[in-house]
Amino acid sequence: MLNIRYEKTTNPKPLPEKDNPLKFGTIFTDHMFAMNYEEGKGWFDPRVVPYQKISLEPSAMVFHYGQEMFEGLKAYKTDDGRTLLFRPNKNIERANRTNRRICIPEIDEEDFLQAIKAVVKMDEAWIPTKPGTSLYIRPFIIATDEFLGVRPSSTYLFMIILSPVGAYYPEGLNPVKIWIEDEYVRAVRGGIGEAKTGGNYVASLAAQMKAHEEGYSQVLWLDGVERKYIEEVGAMNIFFKINGTVVTPKLNGSILPGVTRDSVINLCKHWGLSVEERRISVDELLEAAKDGSLEEVWGTGTAAVISPVGHLRFEDTVLQIKDGGIGEISQKLYDTVTGIQLGRIEDPFGWTVEVQ
Amino acid sequence: MLNIRYEKTTNPKPLPEKDNPLKFGTIFTDHMFAMNYEEGKGWFDPRVVPYQKISLEPSAMVFHYGQEMFEGLKAYKTDDGRTLLFRPNKNIERANRTNRRICIPEIDEEDFLQAIKAVVKMDEAWIPTKPGTSLYIRPFIIATDEFLGVRPSSTYLFMIILSPVGAYYPEGLNPVKIWIEDEYVRAVRGGIGEAKTGGNYVASLAAQMKAHEEGYSQVLWLDGVERKYIEEVGAMNIFFKINGTVVTPKLNGSILPGVTRDSVINLCKHWGLSVEERRISVDELLEAAKDGSLEEVWGTGTAAVISPVGHLRFEDTVLQIKDGGIGEISQKLYDTVTGIQLGRIEDPFGWTVEVQ
Numbered sequence: 263m264l265n266i267r268y269e270k271t272t273n274p275k276p277l278p279e280k281d282n283p284l285k286f287g288t289i290f291t292d293h294m295f296a297m298n299y300e301e302g303k304g305w306f307d308p309r310v311v312p313y314q315k316i317s318l319e320p321s322a323m324v325f326h327y328g329q330e331m332f333e334g335l336k337a338y339k340t341d342d343g344r345t346l347l348f349r350p351n352k353n354i355e356r357a358n359r360t361n362r363r364i365c366i367p368e369i370d371e372e373d374f375l376q377a378i379k380a381v382v383k384m385d386e387a388w389i390p391t392k393p394g395t396s397l398y399i400r401p402f403i404i405a406t407d408e409f410l411g412v413r414p415s416s417t418y419l420f421m422i423i424l425s426p427v428g429a430y431y432p433e434g435l436n437p438v439k440i441w442i443e444d445e446y447v448r449a450v451r452g453g454i455g456e457a458k459t460g461g462n463y464v465a466s467l468a469a470q471m472k473a474h475e476e477g478y479s480q481v482l483w484l485d486g487v488e489r490k491y492i493e494e495v496g497a498m499n500i501f502f503k504i505n506g507t508v509v510t511p512k513l514n515g516s517i518l519p520g521v522t523r524d525s526v527i528n529l530c531k532h533w534g535l536s537v538e539e540r541r542i543s544v545d546e547l548l549e550a551a552k553d554g555s556l557e558e559v560w561g562t563g564t565a566a567v568i569s570p571v572g573h574l575r576f577e578d579t580v581l582q583i584k585d586g587g588i589g590e591i592s593q594k595l596y597d598t599v600t601g602i603q604l605g606r607i608e609d610p611f612g613w614t615v616e617v618q
Numbered sequence: 619m620l621n622i623r624y625e626k627t628t629n630p631k632p633l634p635e636k637d638n639p640l641k642f643g644t645i646f647t648d649h650m651f652a653m654n655y656e657e658g659k660g661w662f663d664p665r666v667v668p669y670q671k672i673s674l675e676p677s678a679m680v681f682h683y684g685q686e687m688f689e690g691l692k693a694y695k696t697d698d699g700r701t702l703l704f705r706p707n708k709n710i711e712r713a714n715r716t717n718r719r720i721c722i723p724e725i726d727e728e729d730f731l732q733a734i735k736a737v738v739k740m741d742e743a744w745i746p747t748k749p750g751t752s753l754y755i756r757p758f759i760i761a762t763d764e765f766l767g768v769r770p771s772s773t774y775l776f777m778i779i780l781s782p783v784g785a786y787y788p789e790g791l792n793p794v795k796i797w798i799e800d801e802y803v804r805a806v807r808g809g810i811g812e813a814k815t816g817g818n819y820v821a822s823l824a825a826q827m828k829a830h831e832e833g834y835s836q837v838l839w840l841d842g843v844e845r846k847y848i849e850e851v852g853a854m855n856i857f858f859k860i861n862g863t864v865v866t867p868k869l870n871g872s873i874l875p876g877v878t879r880d881s882v883i884n885l886c887k888h889w890g891l892s893v894e895e896r897r898i899s900v901d902e903l904l905e906a907a908k909d910g911s912l913e914e915v916w917g918t919g920t921a922a923v924i925s926p927v928g929h930l931r932f933e934d935t936v937l938q939i940k941d942g943g944i945g946e947i948s949q950k951l952y953d954t955v956t957g958i959q960l961g962r963i964e965d966p967f968g969w970t971v972e973v974q
Contacts, residue, residue, distance in 0.1 A: 287677070288765055290675075290677060314676075315673045315675055315676075316678075318671060319646075320672055320777050321643070321646060321779060321781075322672075324681065325688075325758060328686065328816020328818075328819055330682070363824060365827055410756060411786070412826070414827065423677060425677075425766060430767070446808050447807070450843075452802050453804070453821055453842065460680075460681075460682060460684020460686075460820075461817020463683035463684055463768050464686075464816075466768065486843070497768055
């Protein structure tokens with residue numbers, strides 16, 4: 263149990279105007295959570311304080327050796343005014359998995375949840391309520407030792423910042439166009455692909471730019487060993503409906519274990535659909551598209567929730583999925599997941615956690 | 619040509635005491651170079667200012683998506699009081715190669731060199747002169763957009779900080795023990811392995827901790843595809859002398875193109891040694907150790923210069939090289955490279971650049 267210190271802002275910012283459509287990740291609330299770590303002392307000084315700049319020495323390790331991790335989850339306001347988090351414990355578990363992989367000290371799971379609740383409660387008024395909006399919660403940890411040698415830092419800063427957000431893709435629920443990348447590689451088994459750490463994202467930028475130039479909004483990565491098996495989209499996991507069966511790449515160490523991915527697997531099984539987590543080669547995909555058994559494609563992620571995929575391009579082959587429209591399962595998943603998140607429909611799995 | 623603005627410190631720090639052995643990367647000089655970038659405006663406001671903290675929003679992209687790069691080079695004081703840089707243009711070229719790979723705008727090569735010279739000149743008094751010491755120069759760039767979506771930043775901060783340093787390894791020129799890693803992977807072809815960016819270093823920490831626990835100071839990485847071919851040590855490239863021939867892994871996209879690596883190849887060829895850049899499997903290495911043809915092993919890097927390797931461990935096999943002592947070529951390379959760097963011996967390649 264953290265003994266959180268509170269310092270309220272004396273200079274609150276205006277809430278974003280209700281009529282302005284919210285973008286993703288550009289506006290931040292009045293407060294943030296912060297907590298420090300020192301070797302031998304552990305995590306200390308948990309605090310909710312005014313949103314403010316971080317001041318670090320130029321030699322701080324985070325600027326040089328990428329020892330940084332983050333998480334992403336969301337808070338929603340229900341019609342009767344309650345504040346709900348969606349499966350925060352899955353994010354907290356994954357945070358500590360990332361921490362272990364990149365040698366950052368773990369954070370007690372209950373303390374982590376308490377920290378999220380504390381700062382969300384403080385800025386509850388910032389949770390937007392328009393359809394498709396939510397309060398995005400970004401916990402992150404950075405290495406702060408002032409040292410230029412390569413080793414794990416002995417000091418860290420843990421923070422949680424909050425951002426009222428609209429749709430991640432400007433397309434909203436409209437289908438996105440995805441580029442299957444055959445040159446650049448995001449991650450490989452034995453590497454850090456399953457960790458939520460900056461290095462995986464910086465590795466994705468060059469291919470993303472290439473895809474954008476061709477009119478595609480995201481990159482679908484292939485495995486780093488054979489460059490043959492489907493992995494993930496970087497900001498999303500990927501699902502296919504092939505011949506009535508829902509198929510998604512099996513977690514193999516280089517794929518991020520998405521919380522929405524897990525939720526979608528659970529929902530599809532709950533609905534009686536057959537779900538397979540296994541290896542899927544790009545050849546199998548092209549074959550299924552050709553013979554008409556590729557019925558639907560969608561991405562899953564906290565930021566985008568469910569994102570129908572309308573086009574896939576691999577080298578010179580362009581696959582149009584569902585005539586470029588929204589598939590039946592994608593729509594049902596979107597409605598169900600957001601329905602549960604907003605407390606509007608039954609939550610059979612006990613996924614939502616109220617902030618009181 | 620940069621129009622550099624100067625602001626001298628009014629509060630100079632004491633120089634490190636001459637009798638205290640210098641460590642690596644813990645002390646910083648009085649000034650730093652800084653320059654900003656904005657899309658549409660380019661790099662602007664080049665300045666040499668007092669060494670000071672960086673103040674960034676918690677949403678600054680560098681804290682989340684690892685878009686950061688760095689370089690490392692050194693300045694030396696000659697016996698007659700001149701200040702020499704060692705092959706700065708190689709570092710500047712590589713910096714822009716890293717920039718292109720991770721979507722950071724390039725810096726004009728002449729401007730880059732001018733910036734290095736300007737800040738080194740300002741803090742010239744900080745260049746230590748004891749054997750084995752130098753002024754380590756750390757240029758780095760960080761992404762500063764205040765945005766939580768994944769894309770290249772549109773604003774950056776470029777800085778150069780300076781640190782008077784001693785030996786990188788506490789062992790000095792004494793041979794280090796190296797652990798050949800068979801589980802974790804640092805980088806893979808198609809990835810960012812050849813770029814000098816944080817993501818490659820954070821990926822190395824877990825294996826480094828494992829190696830340390832076993833009494834080894836560094837990790838030697840195998841390729842990410844077959845986990846069979848020797849790549850590099852993370853902070854160094856690696857060289858073997860097998861049956862009279864100097865062998866080092868060929869640059870393949872996942873290996874850092876080291877400046878000291880290139881210098882060592884040139885020197886060995888200059889001395890009439892046969893040098894091969896090619897794939898080397900760990901099996902070939904074990905075989906060569908067994909039949910006695912593995913004559914010498916050393917690492918090369920700016921921080922460590924030349925680091926003889928006394929022991930190599932792969933799984934349960936421990937190879938002792940040269941009875942754990944310093945090899946003939948390692949010693950000759952160390953003497954020659956540092957001799958050129960200090961202006962004490964002839965510089966047949968024109969590698970040193972004077973700061974005037």
